Amino acid sequence: MTRSDHLNSMFRQKYFPGFSRTDLIQFRAYYMTQFKTQKNLEQKVGWNSKKGQKERFEIFLKIGELNHQKLLDIGCGLGAFCQFLYRKKISAQYIGIDLFPEILQTAQQMNPQGYFEVRHLLMKPYPAGRFDFSFLSGLFNIQIQDNWKYMKSILTVALKQTKKAVAFNILNRELVFQESNRFSVNAAEIVRFARQLPVRQVKIFDHYHPVDLTLFLYK
Template sequence: MVDKNHQIKYYEDLLERHGDTFLSLDWNSQDSQKLRFKIFADLVKMFDNNKISVLDVGCGFGDFYAYFERQNYKFSYMGYDVSPKILSIAKKKYPKASFELYNIMEDKNFKKYDFVFCSGALNICFDSREEHLKIIHSMLIRMYELCNIAVGVNFLSSQALYYVKEEDLINKQYFYTKVEDVLPCVRSLTGRYVVRHDYHPGDFTIYLMKRS
């Protein structure tokens, strides 16, 4: 399992350099961040989206809450993150939202939410490829346990390696996921899933829907 303290230090070092910006969450741009949020919103549109509950795993500054609010959904929002400093900013930015310092793999809270989302939190590799894949599988299982309707999670795509800077390949900072590496775990959980590899050449999203 990933060293949580290493993970916290990574993002809080970025926060110290970049402040309250998308760069502190290791996004390339605000536009790419919003595009991923839109793909999550597409999942919600597939269902009755009146008065839904949303869990944002690895919520960062809570910007997904702001995006969802602009879509005029009636929803309750909970954001989980492991960084106290980042959560402190999120709480100040969005006082109407709820945030908790929480690790879903360590803290066994069984409260369920209609939709569970995870954007970007699985893109940074702190271990070997084999161990990181185990973390991804464990996270998928846990998030599926916590949802009533569906899970949405995105990954950096291995098919976009030609976009990658040489230094990123050398230091192995980012994890580029193969769809076929996560599908066996997805299929073990549900036969109702969608792979979205149509919105960005360097990214894909998987929807895992509860069996009806």
């Protein structure tokens, strides 16, 4: 199978529950366009500012002791979280996965201390309990046909392959400027949703960033 066959087989609706055909085409085009046309690294992966990207990582640190742990960064983009951990002198086994080889090639060049691979968990999950912690920053912000269905699928797999906890962030509907292509939630509904996943404890954080909520799902 050539690289482009592999990519095309990954971007099929059966691996993206909750996406319409149009959603999938637009999703792929959005990330490729951002990467190719934006100048700043954080804007290349869809963030407005470096400050906002870093605030999201800072809150992730509250999840537990990360030193000497196995970490999975799902939707790692250019590996900014890997760089953030390195600067904080956190020594961990870091793996970053994303859907776009072009993005990951740059991520690997910029972060030789990390390991990056093209992978979609719903097509090729890791074995159960492979990681101590998994992180998803910015994965759920694009509006699709059924965001809840997509989140449930991804988080269920993430929880299965993670021993201790999974962290993710999402836009806060109370605060976010309503844009038609952005998905946002209120705190009560996202906590209710998270409690239905196979978790022991849910923690939620707000006010660390102007428009975001972060959840920790402990097993």
